[in-house]
Amino acid sequence: MVDSVKDRSNFRLVIVKGKVYVTEHVKAIQTRDVFTLWGILQLVRRYPGMLPDLELMFDCSDKPVIKSSDYPGPNATVPPPLFRYCGDQWTMDIVFPDWSFWGWAELNIKPWERILKELKEGNERTKWMEREPFAYWKGNPFVSLARQDLIKCNVSDQQDWNARLFVQDWNQEIKQGFKQSNLASQCTYRYKIYIEGSAWSVSEKYILACDSVALLVRPHYYDFFTRSLQPVHHYWPIRDDDKCRSIKFAVDWGNNHKQKARAIGKTASEFIQEELKMDYVYDYMFHLLNEYAKLLKFKPEIPEGAVEYCSETMACRAEGLVKKFMMESMVKSPSITSPCSMPPYEPQVLEGFVRRQTNGIKQVETWEKKYWDGVSEN
Incomplete structure (x- = not known):
């Protein structure tokens, strides 16, 4: 087999x-x-x-x-x-x-234990309230149609969807010695967008660790830890079929509810620091x-x-x-403690967890619809 x-x-x-x-x-x-x-x-x-x-x-x-x-x-x-x-x-x-x-190695992204420390220090350098009040994304848009669609949400002379999107040219970045790709220096916006590439993207854990509100364009793939995340607790869900309006609403909501938005970002980064340590x-x-x-x-x-x-x-x-x-x-020596225990979840506990995830996303979509209905009436 x-x-x-x-x-x-x-x-x-x-x-x-x-x-x-x-x-x-x-x-x-x-x-x-x-x-x-x-x-x-x-x-x-x-x-x-x-x-x-x-x-x-x-x-x-x-x-x-x-x-x-x-x-x-x-x-x-x-x-x-x-x-x-x-x-x-x-x-x-x-x-x-x-x-x-x-x-x-190819992208000069350091091992996770070191990155975690640098991200924590980067979060302290720029407090949430002092950050740019927009949604940030930087990456390669050419690996998926979803990312190419996202780029249409960038600020222009005609429209501002509250998004600041940047194309990452890795060939140029390699030539310049990775001067513009330090992950710990990219936590300067209140909101950071996660969007899948050809499938799931490695970038998700770095985005969630930033103290910024993670705006997750509805993912179709999962890695080993992301199914633990709850909407409006660890992240803000973004529609995959109406990205621009969904991003604008998320940023407007966060800037009008700063304490709640900041708490979402903080909860996510604490989850990454504590629950995703090596x-x-x-x-x-x-x-x-x-x-x-x-x-x-x-x-x-x-x-x-x-x-x-x-x-x-x-x-x-x-x-x-x-x-x-x-x-x-490299692990320098054997662990002095045994692996943590992983008792199985009862089916009803898992069902309740999934139900909360579904209800959280529906709640945001309801708020979003009400917001845009109000804009249309005006």
């Missing part, structure tokens, strides 16, 4: 008796596979001897591919397990933390791999031709920013 997704994966990873073995299939985009494997090795260093024997396939590309519709009903065959960074309601891929938690990222990985291993119907064995991976040899071979970020994110 695991072998059935070999052609869709970048690598096979096997853990036997606490050692990690890898068979590479197809090189991933940039160093996604390198830092994903590095992260798993750090988990092994953090909890030595505590991970069970297991075997998995990992796809480092963006979009989930194991369609639920191919496995309908209770009598369907078991879907093949494939790990990746995001999922959606139509697929069954297994969601795992993305590579950037350990660094994104301790819990590793614990999520630990529990996910343990629960996954329980489902295997075979005894994992070292595949022929597999290469044993360890932190020392990976870091030794690395160069430049890749090596620098590896050294920064």
Whole structure:
């Protein structure tokens, strides 16, 4: 069953008796596979001897591919397990933390622990009330139609939708030494827009950590932590079919309810600082791999031709920013505490949580409609 997704994966990873073995299939985009494997090795260093024997396939590309519709009903065959960074309601891929938690060398994005500290310091430099009272976004609009549609909301001589949108030219940024892409220096607007690219975007956690009100254009994908977020508590929902008017309403509402808006931004950044610290990222990985291993119907064995991976040899071979970020994110010693416990939620608790999410989005849409109806009457 695991072998059935070999052609869709970048690598096979096997853990036997606490050692990690890898068979590479197809090189991933940039160093996604390198830092994903590095992260798993750090988990092994953090909890030595505590991970069970297991075997998995990992796809480092963006979009989930194991369609639920191919496995309908209770009598369907078991879907093949494939790990990746995001999922959606139509697929069954297994969601795992993305590579950037350990660094994104190509874009000079530092490991998560360091970025968290810098973002916290950046938040202190520019208080919410002192920030630009507009919605900010900077990125590559050419990776999706949704982002190209967003760019139409930029300020012009004819219209101001309260949005300040900037195209990120990464080729130019690389040439200039990443002078304009420091994440901790981009927390200068009261509102920051999150919008998906070809699928989910790595940028979401950095936006949520900024103390700004995160304006989330209705996402179609989720990563491993975003389903914990509640609208009007951690973020403000933006319609995906009427982005400009939705953004203008959100900013107008926030500027007219400054204390409430500031509280939303603060709640999100506290969630990121406390609930998404690396301790819990590793614990999520630990529990996910343990629960996954329980489902295997075979005894994992070292595949022929597999290469044993360890932190020392990976870091030794690395160069430049890749090596620098590896050294920064290396787990120096085993954890002195056990992984956090993850008791299962009762179905009614999960149902109530999802219901609150749905009701929160509907409430905002009701406020928004009333606002624009009033504008039309005037």
